[in-house]
Amino acid sequence: MTIKILLPFIAATFLYSGYVSAETRQPKPVASPSKPTVPKVVQPKWQVFTPPDQSFQVLMPGKPKRKTQVQKTYMGEIKLEIFVAQPPEQEVAYLVTYNEFPYSYAQMTNPQKILNQAQDNTLKATQSNLVSQRNIRSSNGQPGKEIEYVDSAGKVTINRMYVAQGRLYQVIGIVSKKQRSTLAKTITGYLNSFQLVLRK
Secondary structure (H helix, E strand, C coil), X not given: CCHHHHHHHHHHHHHCCCCCCCCCCCCCCCCCCCCCCCCCCCCCCEEEECCCCCCEEEEEECXXXXXXXXXXXXXXXXXXXXXXXXXXXXCEEEEEEXXXXXXXXXXXXXXXXXXXXXXXXXXHXXXXXXXXXXXXXXXXXXXXXXXXXXXXXXXXXEEEEEEECCEEEEEEEEECXXXXXXXXXXXXXXXXXXXXXXXX
């Protein structure tokens, strides 16, 4: 499997394999004969998260869970780092992923080509329809792309991808169709909070 197909596919497969489900089940309150109970919605406490290698900063609703996947390719092993947070009783997931490219591939491949391939393969892997796309840049000028897409279950995903120093970063918000309008500003704030920290 070539590198251009592999990396976005790993991320997309992981996101939609059941580990992350934007459609969580709401707990049913137990009614008391004398007094009906009202389900309490817990608002997550947002805080700045920095990974162990300090390559980025982002606001997350609590401490995210970390997952690492390693895939063997003809170029060697490729490691994908995934950080995911899912607030309780909300139909949304916040993720940041990154993978390191082999040095030769990163040096020879145009960043825009990497971003376009990531978009195409993510849409295919998740069987989603593209809603919008635009070229963007990180706050320190690294090339990027934002795509919004909807899968067959109606989940809406906004994915901001950046290529920097031999890595592909993806900052992702996945929300159910039902809660899209309610959480739209929160997701935008989350995406805007992402800051790449360039390694020296």
